[in-house]
Amino acid sequence: MSAPFLWIVLPFIAGALILFLLSEKNSAYIGGAISIILALIALLIPIDTALLLGSVSIKISPAIQFFGRSFELSTADGPLLAVIYGLAALWFFGTEASSTAHRFVSLGLMIIALLTASIAVEPFLYAALILEMAAMLVVPLLIPLYQRPGRGVVRFIIYQTLAMPFILFSGWMLAGVEASPGDVSTIIQSGVMLSMGFAFLFAVFPLYNWIPQLMEETPPYATGFLLWALPTFTVIFALGFLDRYTWLRNTPQIADAILFSGVIMTATGGIFGALQRHLGRILGYAAIAEAGLLLLALGLRSFDLVNIVFLTLIPRGLELSVWALALSIIKRKAYPLKFSDVQGLARKYPVAVGALVIAHLSVAGFPLLAGFPSRLALWQELSVQSLAASFWVFLGLLGLLIAAVRTLAAFVMAGEDSKWEMNESWTQAAMLGVGVLGIFLLGIFPQVLQPFLSSLPALFEHLVQ
Amino acid sequence: MLILVTCLFLFITALALVILRVTQPDARYAWLVASGGAALAFVSVFIWLVQMPFQLTLPAWKPESLFSTPILFSADGISWAFAIGIAALTLSILLTAVTRPVFANSLSWAGILTLGGMGILAVTANNPLTLLLMWAFLDITELLSQLISVNGEKNSERAVISFATRMLGIGLLLWAYIESLANGSMVVFQSMPSDTGIFLVLAAGLRLGVLPLHLPYAADSSLRRGFGTALRLIGAVSSLSVLGHIQIASTGFTPILMILASVAAIYGGWMWLRAPDELNGRPYWMIGIAALAVLSALSGNPIAAAAWGCAIILVGGALFLSSIPDVRLSRALLVGSWSLSSLPFSLTGGAWAGNLSFTAVFALATQALMMAGFVRHALRTSGTESLEDQPSWAKAAYPAGILLLLVTQIILGFIGWDGARQTGNLILALLASVLTLGLVWGTRRFRIFNPVRAHWVTTTGAGVNSLYQWLWSLYRGLARLAQSITEALEGEGGIMWTLLFLILFISIIVQGIQ
Numbered sequence: 007m008s009a010p011f012l013w014i015v016l017p018f019i020a021g022a023l024i025l026f027l028l029s030e031k032n033s034a035y036i037g038g039a040i041s042i043i044l045a046l047i048a049l050l051i052p053i054d055t056a057l058l059l060g061s062v063s064i065k066i067s068p069a070i071q072f073f074g075r076s077f078e079l080s081t082a083d084g085p086l087l088a089v090i091y092g093l094a095a096l097w098f099f100g101t102e103a104s105s106t107a108h109r110f111v112s113l114g115l116m117i118i119a120l121l122t123a124s125i126a127v128e129p130f131l132y133a134a135l136i137l138e139m140a141a142m143l144v145v146p147l148l149i150p151l152y153q154r155p156g157r158g159v160v161r162f163i164i165y166q167t168l169a170m171p172f173i174l175f176s177g178w179m180l181a182g183v184e185a186s187p188g189d190v191s192t193i194i195q196s197g198v199m200l201s202m203g204f205a206f207l208f209a210v211f212p213l214y215n216w217i218p219q220l221m222e223e224t225p226p227y228a229t230g231f232l233l234w235a236l237p238t239f240t241v242i243f244a245l246g247f248l249d250r251y252t253w254l255r256n257t258p259q260i261a262d263a264i265l266f267s268g269v270i271m272t273a274t275g276g277i278f279g280a281l282q283r284h285l286g287r288i289l290g291y292a293a294i295a296e297a298g299l300l301l302l303a304l305g306l307r308s309f310d311l312v313n314i315v316f317l318t319l320i321p322r323g324l325e326l327s328v329w330a331l332a333l334s335i336i337k338r339k340a341y342p343l344k345f346s347d348v349q350g351l352a353r354k355y356p357v358a359v360g361a362l363v364i365a366h367l368s369v370a371g372f373p374l375l376a377g378f379p380s381r382l383a384l385w386q387e388l389s390v391q392s393l394a395a396s397f398w399v400f401l402g403l404l405g406l407l408i409a410a411v412r413t414l415a416a417f418v419m420a421g422e423d424s425k426w427e428m429n430e431s432w433t434q435a436a437m438l439g440v441g442v443l444g445i446f447l448l449g450i451f452p453q454v455l456q457p458f459l460s461s462l463p464a465l466f467e468h469l470v471q
Numbered sequence: 472m473l474i475l476v477t478c479l480f481l482f483i484t485a486l487a488l489v490i491l492r493v494t495q496p497d498a499r500y501a502w503l504v505a506s507g508g509a510a511l512a513f514v515s516v517f518i519w520l521v522q523m524p525f526q527l528t529l530p531a532w533k534p535e536s537l538f539s540t541p542i543l544f545s546a547d548g549i550s551w552a553f554a555i556g557i558a559a560l561t562l563s564i565l566l567t568a569v570t571r572p573v574f575a576n577s578l579s580w581a582g583i584l585t586l587g588g589m590g591i592l593a594v595t596a597n598n599p600l601t602l603l604l605m606w607a608f609l610d611i612t613e614l615l616s617q618l619i620s621v622n623g624e625k626n627s628e629r630a631v632i633s634f635a636t637r638m639l640g641i642g643l644l645l646w647a648y649i650e651s652l653a654n655g656s657m658v659v660f661q662s663m664p665s666d667t668g669i670f671l672v673l674a675a676g677l678r679l680g681v682l683p684l685h686l687p688y689a690a691d692s693s694l695r696r697g698f699g700t701a702l703r704l705i706g707a708v709s710s711l712s713v714l715g716h717i718q719i720a721s722t723g724f725t726p727i728l729m730i731l732a733s734v735a736a737i738y739g740g741w742m743w744l745r746a747p748d749e750l751n752g753r754p755y756w757m758i759g760i761a762a763l764a765v766l767s768a769l770s771g772n773p774i775a776a777a778a779w780g781c782a783i784i785l786v787g788g789a790l791f792l793s794s795i796p797d798v799r800l801s802r803a804l805l806v807g808s809w810s811l812s813s814l815p816f817s818l819t820g821g822a823w824a825g826n827l828s829f830t831a832v833f834a835l836a837t838q839a840l841m842m843a844g845f846v847r848h849a850l851r852t853s854g855t856e857s858l859e860d861q862p863s864w865a866k867a868a869y870p871a872g873i874l875l876l877l878v879t880q881i882i883l884g885f886i887g888w889d890g891a892r893q894t895g896n897l898i899l900a901l902l903a904s905v906l907t908l909g910l911v912w913g914t915r916r917f918r919i920f921n922p923v924r925a926h927w928v929t930t931t932g933a934g935v936n937s938l939y940q941w942l943w944s945l946y947r948g949l950a951r952l953a954q955s956i957t958e959a960l961e962g963e964g965g966i967m968w969t970l971l972f973l974i975l976f977i978s979i980i981v982q983g984i985q
Contacts, residue, residue: 212972373607383537389653453533
């Protein structure tokens with residue numbers, strides 16, 4: 007069996023089968039179980055290495071050919087696949103609690119399979135096409151059939167589609183740059199093309215206005231999944247670019263531009279987040295600020311860049327899944343999620359509200375929680391490069407903290423006669439409880455990620471030298 | 472290692488209480504277990520003296536290249552005094568719990584023991600990272616306790632505001648840490664750049680309601696004696712401990728901070744003197760004494776800051792835990808006024824060693840107000856609880872709990888830490904004592920010194936917080952501006968606006984790069 011078949015074709019087919027064959031309840035468990043199994047295989051069985059089990063020899067071959075293109079997953083990809091499918095399992099199990107299981111699990115599996123293909127495809131520029139396909143598959147996840155899409159959805163697909171030609175053009179030009187490195191005009195042109203492509207993909211300022219709109223228009227759990235999955239794979243795609251092209255890595259202006267974009271995204275995301283009155287929009291701005299942190303990490307001139315990126319990425323999946331799940335539970339009671347709608351709900355939904363606030367504080371970098379160690383690592387590197395940039399990032403995260411406090415205040419302002427009760431189901435409470443425990447665990451003992459972090463830099467060997 | 476031993480005594484006892492609660496809800500020896508664990512912890516802190524100074528480093532976060540600062544605890548001539556104060560308070564709360572209506576609430580005792588353990592870890596934290604983690608734990612605990620115990624919109628909102636101000640304190644400590652990281656070295660308090668000291672003072676001041684002056688705690692909170700006292704005092708002392716570890720360098724900003732701290736000190740002292748009872752006055756007690764600690768730190772006297780921190784927990788603890796009208800105990804409580812007097816060999820003996828310059832007058836006045844208020848509250852004869860119906864062991868345990876705190880105050884005047892056996896400035900100490908006597912004499916004769924009614928205290932608190940109404944207006948203005956920008960970007964012409972912003976953005980970046 008080949009690795010691309012196992013981690014791309016198989017989940018894609020499974021997703022399609024779930025869509026047509028399984029009921030809503032079963033799809034969450036089956037989808038989650040498939041993801042868990044794929045994560046465990048990635049973790050335990052090395053790719054392209056023969057394993058002897060008694061008299062049986064097992065070997066997962068690294069590549070397959072498809073329409074003349076190669077899809078390759080090497081041994082170094084193992085921990086990355088384990089992380090991706092492990093976090094995806096978390097999202098799929100959560101669908102049962104959020105009551106969005108059926109289409110979510112099937113489409114989610116297909117999206118993850120396509121995104122994994124974007125890591126594996128060679129020549130790697132084709133990843134832009136696969137990312138676009140994944141983005142298109144997100145649309146039916148966000149809006150029910152026969153429903154007219156809102157403005158946020160339309161803008162999302164427009165911006166993702168605009169990214170593709172820029173990336174493809176830049177790839178064509180980059181080949182020219184490699185052939186004649188002294189040609190400054192080609193370097194500038196390809197740099198601008200690439201920047202524009204990634205600006206659309208990352209939704210940098212001011213291209214991110216579709217995110218809060220989407221959070222307002224669509225189910226929070228599905229949008230949360232989108233906000234986790236696409237930036238995660240875009241970051242890996244961007245790391246691939248930086249790793250392959252020496253001139254991209256070594257041009258300080260490009261690093262500065264990435265850093266500067268990250269700072270602006272984090273600062274504006276945090277500040278705008280602090281000024282919102284809609285819980286969904288706050289989550290949207292928090293996701294923007296966190297994507298800014300990832301961009302910031304990419305712009306660091308440090309050999310620890312890859313470590314910092316993955317230290318931010320892994321807890322991000324947990325935080326967003328807990329936050330989105332809590333929000334989707336609350337939304338059923340308090341549509342459309344404005345502060346005035348959720349006032350006093352802490353006493354009716356204590357677990358969901360507690361989980362939401364903890365996840366929010368974690369994204370804002372509150373000590374003891376999962377987001378804190380990565381922010382600390384980021385500041386350690388950033389403060390040496392620029393204290394001013396550190397200040398703006400600090401300000402952005404402070405904005406998110408203010409948003410968390412306002413959210414909490416709205417939730418707890420219950421009347422005198424309001425009694426404490428628990429309206430979450432046991433499944434919901436258990437899922438949220440496990441998520442919150444995970445957030446605390448990663449915040450107090452970030453070294454539990456070390457087995458992954460120690461192996462992941464091998465994927466981008468030029469960046470860590 | 473000894474730090475861990477002390478904390479483990481407290482944590483394991485707390486765990487044992489929880490297990491007992493689940494397995495044997497009616498166990499009659501739960502109190503004995505709780506008190507036994509706390510007593511062992513108290514004794515173990517004295518054993519620190521044999522090995523001091525020593526450190527405890529927890530396994531480092533990984534990858535080590537990203538986390539250069541370990542989680543580090545240190546027992547030294549300052550942190551020991553705080554630690555013994557917290558251990559004494561924890562034991563004292565449990566000993567005096569025999570009179571409380573929640574006597575059978577072993578979960579509350581488990582909470583007190585856990586808070587005690589975390590408090591000791593907080594005061595021994597030797598770098599900003601460790602202190603950030605400890606502060607965060609204490610703040611989350613306090614927030615949860617408040618939210619569970621209060622009722623009504625206003626009280627819930629105040630609990631959140633209180634959490635928010637302490638969170639800002641955490642933010643300032645974090646910023647001081649980031650500035651230190653910019654120097655690229657492993658950070659402990661002693662090696663932090665001198666210009667970051669001011670952020671630490673601001674952080675502690677903000678958490679305690681001193682800089683700028685505000686009321687972080689609701690005076691009418693239902694968390695009163697027992698768990699409430701532990702929460703308030705341990706939280707306060709963990710904030711103040713940072714001031715004992717650093718020598719603040721004077722900057723251009725220092726005089727402004729000293730003026731603000733003086734205002735807070737006078738306000739806290741005046742309100743404490745006029746508070747209707749000690750529990751309603753507790754927020755002012757903390758503001759007044761904390762302001763004195765901040766002034767000491769700003770004047771370059773960290774030992775005095777530590778001494779005031781110890782006074783908050785030991786002197787205040789004894790007073791707040793006294794709930795039974797007993798003439799002999801009330802008189803014994805006056806040991807607290809000795810501890811506050813800054814006379815030679817008292818707990819605050821070194822309080823006047825720094826250069827307080829123009830704020831010395833305010834500090835002196837505050838000290839006198841705090842002492843006079845303390846005497847007034849200590850000598851009150853009202854009280855709702857009684858030992859009459861209690862068994863004989865309970866009759867012995869309660870006064871033992873109060874006396875424990877009083878004896879610890881006296882011991883700290885003589886041994887164990889850098890502020891012991893200080894002769895200080897006798898003239899100023901005597902002046903404070905004379906002023907105190909005058910105020911005590913005056914409170915019985917002049918109406919202005921008479922206690923105010925509880926509702927008046929609350930109204931004044933709201934008045935003080937009116938400063939924040941202005942900030943709220945600013946916030947709403949910004950929100951309207953953000954709304955306008957958002958509507959432009961998300962409206963019909965949003966894509967055009969976005970592209971315009973993008974071009975602007977690119978030109979800014981290009982300029983920045985050039």
